[in-house]
Amino acid sequence: MxxxxxxSRYRAQQVLxxxxxxxxxxxxxILSFIMNAHIHPSAEEIFQNLKPEIPxxxxxxxxNTLNLLVEKGVLLPLTISEHExxxxxxxxxxxxxxxxxxxxxxxxxxxxxACVAGQELExxxxxxxxxxxxxxxxxxxxxx
Amino acid sequence: MxxxxxxSRYRAQQVLxxxxxxxxxxxxxILSFIMNAHIHPSAEEIFQNLKPEIPxxxxxxxxNTLNLLVEKGVLLPLTISEHExxxxxxxxxxxxxxxxxxxxxxxxxxxxxACVAGQELExxxxxxxxxxxxxxxxxxxxxx
DNA sequence: TTGTCTGCAAAACATTTGCATACTG
DNA sequence: CAGTATGCAAATGTTTTGCAGACAA
Numbered sequence: 001m002x003x004x005x006x007x008s009r010y011r012a013q014q015v016l017x018x019x020x021x022x023x024x025x026x027x028x029x030i031l032s033f034i035m036n037a038h039i040h041p042s043a044e045e046i047f048q049n050l051k052p053e054i055p056x057x058x059x060x061x062x063x064n065t066l067n068l069l070v071e072k073g074v075l076l077p078l079t080i081s082e083h084e085x086x087x088x089x090x091x092x093x094x095x096x097x098x099x100x101x102x103x104x105x106x107x108x109x110x111x112x113x114a115c116v117a118g119q120e121l122e123x124x125x126x127x128x129x130x131x132x133x134x135x136x137x138x139x140x141x142x143x144x
Numbered sequence: 145m146x147x148x149x150x151x152s153r154y155r156a157q158q159v160l161x162x163x164x165x166x167x168x169x170x171x172x173x174i175l176s177f178i179m180n181a182h183i184h185p186s187a188e189e190i191f192q193n194l195k196p197e198i199p200x201x202x203x204x205x206x207x208n209t210l211n212l213l214v215e216k217g218v219l220l221p222l223t224i225s226e227h228e229x230x231x232x233x234x235x236x237x238x239x240x241x242x243x244x245x246x247x248x249x250x251x252x253x254x255x256x257x258a259c260v261a262g263q264e265l266e267x268x269x270x271x272x273x274x275x276x277x278x279x280x281x282x283x284x285x286x287x288x
Numbered sequence: 289t290t291g292t293c294t295g296c297a298a299a300a301c302a303t304t305t306g307c308a309t310a311c312t313g
Numbered sequence: 314c315a316g317t318a319t320g321c322a323a324a325t326g327t328t329t330t331g332c333a334g335a336c337a338a
Contacts, residue, residue: 024311024318043302058320063303079223080276083328084302097274100281107281123282130241130276132224137244137251138267166337168293187327202295207328227303228327 008036019072029054030065034075035089040097040106042084080106098124152180163216173198174209178219179233184241184250186228224250242268 012032016023029050034041037049047062066087069075076088080099086106088097096109098121109121119126156176160167173194178185181193191206210231213219220232224243230250232241240253242265253265263270 022312022317026319056320059302060304060320061318064319067304077226078274078276079226080278082221082223082229085226094273096277098277098279098281100284101278102280102284105281109275109277121277123285124277125279125281125285126277127279128277129238130222130278131253132222132274132276133240133242133253133265133268133270133272134224134245134274135242135269135271136246137242137249137269140244140246141267141269166292168336170294200295203328204295204330205293208294211329 008032011035015074019069019074021068021072021074026054026057026061027065027068030062031069031074031089034087040078040086040088042081042086044084078106098122098126100124152176155179159218163213163218165212165216165218170198170201170205171209171212174206175213175218175233178231184222184230184232186225186230188228222250242266242270244268 009028009032012028012035013023015035016027016031021027030046033046033049039045041049043059043062043066046066047057047059050057050062066075066077066085070077070087073091074089076091078086078088078097080086080097081104088106088108090108093110098107098109099105100107107122107124153172153176156172156179157167159179160171160175165171174190177190177193183189185193187203187206187210190210191201191203194201194206210219210221210229214221214231217235218233220235222230222232222241224230224241225248232250232252234252237254242251242253243249244251251266251268
């Protein structure tokens with residue numbers, strides 16, 4: 001157990017350092033939680049889970065850290081839940097997400113499926129498909 | 145001009161009635177604005193645009209109406225902008241959305257492209273691709 | 289008249305900002 | 314010591330809720 005914790009913190013430390021982020025205790029704990037919990041947590045979930053272990057932790061630090069990690073490309077922010085941003089530590093692979101509106105969990109879907117609502121996918125009932133592209137539009141590009 | 149307004153209100157009225165929604169004046173104006181402006185507006189944009197014409201309009205009514213229209217399947221809520229929900233009156237066709245993070249406009253993309261970040265699409269520079277599926281997960285289904 | 293729609297005011301909720309204190313190199 | 318990180322308190326922005334009056338069938 002102790003070994004596992006050490007390992008996951010070590011992996012988180014590696015990620016922070018190679019992204020050029022100073023691996024403070026709070027940042028280490030926050031990223032380590034996100035990487036190991038596999039629940040695509042919200043800021044509030046992170047805060048609630050770490051609060052018992054780090055009683056001085058504040059929401060501000062959680063938000064500061066999340067914004068920094070997104071900026072540095074360590075985390076992907078997901079707006080699939082309509083109420084809060086959730087965070088995915090898997091920034092490398094080209095995968096999709098499935099949001100269950102009952103339990104509010106987010107599942108990784110490994111292949112990007114050419115699928116249609118009403119279908120089944122890995123046992124989940126897909127009611128809704130939304131493809132979101134972001135970037136810079138034609139007109140804004142020409143103004144740069 | 146007058147004719148155009150009458151036509152668009154008439155179309156909005158048809159949509160409301162066939163969705164089983166009582167076509168009150170405020171609802172008619174809100175849906176008609178969304179259907180004709182083609183800008184995937186936010187609640188605030190709707191409010192600001194209609195306020196001069198309907199000085200008594202309140203944000204509450206805008207939110208009530210939007211929630212009702214989403215519930216009845218008349219509008220799609222888009223969470224592509226991280227700060228606010230935006231609304232799409234085109235619920236039928238299976239299209240995607242492009243969000244420009246400069247001008248904050250949302251463009252309809254007619255085909256669902258098998259595209260990758262860094263690519264160009266209809267002149268827009270795509271920096272980010274996110275496929276969001278929602279529905280009921282395997283475990284929640286088995287509990288029903 | 290009965291129920292629904294509207295809109296004000298207040299609340300709720302996620303997130304950000306200002307600022308002072310505490311670390312860390 | 315200098316610069317950055319942390320965290321409290323207050324502010325912000327979006328959305329919801331409670332409730333009372335207005336409207337429509």
